[in-house]
Amino acid sequence: xxxxxxxxxxxxxxxxxxxxxxxxxxxxxxxxxxxxxxxxxxxxxxxxxxxxxxxxxxxxxxxxxxxxxxxxxxxxxxxxxxxxxxxxxxxxxxxxxxxxxxxxxxxxxxxxxxx
Amino acid sequence: xxxxxxxxxxxxxxxxxxxxxxxxxxxxxxxxxxxxxxxxxxxxxxxxxxxxxxxxxxxxxxxxxxxxxxxxxxxxxxxxxxxxxxxxxxxxxxxxxxxxxxxxxxxxxxxxxx
Numbered sequence: 380x381x382x383x384x385x386x387x388x389x390x391x392x393x394x395x396x397x398x399x400x401x402x403x404x405x406x407x408x409x410x411x412x413x414x415x416x417x418x419x420x421x422x423x424x425x426x427x428x429x430x431x432x433x434x435x436x437x438x439x440x441x442x443x444x445x446x447x448x449x450x451x452x453x454x455x456x457x458x459x460x461x462x463x464x465x466x467x468x469x470x471x472x473x474x475x476x477x478x479x480x481x482x483x484x485x486x487x488x489x490x491x492x493x494x
Numbered sequence: 495x496x497x498x499x500x501x502x503x504x505x506x507x508x509x510x511x512x513x514x515x516x517x518x519x520x521x522x523x524x525x526x527x528x529x530x531x532x533x534x535x536x537x538x539x540x541x542x543x544x545x546x547x548x549x550x551x552x553x554x555x556x557x558x559x560x561x562x563x564x565x566x567x568x569x570x571x572x573x574x575x576x577x578x579x580x581x582x583x584x585x586x587x588x589x590x591x592x593x594x595x596x597x598x599x600x601x602x603x604x605x606x607x608x
Contacts, residue, residue: 383537412596414598420600421581421598421599421600421601422538422581422596422598423598424596424597424598470537470538472537482528482540482543483538483540483596484540485536485537485538485539486537487535487536487537488535488536488537
C-alpha cells in the first residue's frame with residue numbers, strides 16, 4: 380500500500396511569511412509524528428498525535444509552530460513568521476497502534492528554505 | 495529517555511561484515527532498542543528492534559548483552575548501497591499516554607567503499 384506522503388517536497392519562502400506543510404499518513408495508522416532535521420544533524424522531535432489529539436507538544440521550538448490533525452488522518456504543520464533558522468527538512472512519520480512496535484514509517488520530508 | 499552514544503562514522507569495504515555499537519548506560523526496564531537507517535534525502539527506515547539477547551531479520555542482526563547497557567547492529571556482507579546514517583534509539587514502546595517519542599542522536603555515518 381501507499382506509504383507516508385508529504386507535500387510540498389520543497390518550499391522556498393521569504394523570512395516573515397507563513398508556511399503550511401502537509402502529511403498524509405499510512406491509512407489506519409493512529410499515531411503521527413513530526414520531526415525536523417537541520418543540515419547534517421539528527422532528527423529533532425516536534426510533536427506527536429494520537430488520533431486528533433496531541434498529548435505531546437514538547438518539541439515545538441516556539442509559539443510560531445503549530446500543528447493539527449483532522450479526521451485522524453491528514454496533519455498540517457504551520458510555521459508562522461518564518462525565520463532563517465527554521466530552514467530544515469521537516470519529516471512526518473506514522474505508526475500503527477500502540478504497543479506492537481515502535482516502528483515509525485517516515486515520509487520523504489519537506490525541505491523548507493527560508494531566505 | 496535513555497541517552498545513546500554511537501561512533502560518529504565508520505568505513506568499510508564491500509563484502510565485509512560491519513558492527514556498529516551503541517552505548518545506552520541508563521536504559522530503563524521497559525525500554526526497547528531500535529535501529530533506523532537513513533539514506534540521503536530520505537526519511538529514516540526501521541531496520542531492527544530488540545529487547546535482549548539476539549534478534550535477526552533479513553537485513554541485520556542485533557546483539558544485546560545481559561546488562562543491556564549496549565547493543566551492536568551487525569550488517570553482514572555490506573554493499574555500496576548500505577552507505578547511510580545508522581541511528582540507535584532507546585524507548586518504551588508501551589508508553590500509552592504519550593506514545594513513543596523517539597529520540598534520534600547524531601547517528602553513525604557508514605561509508606562502504608569498493
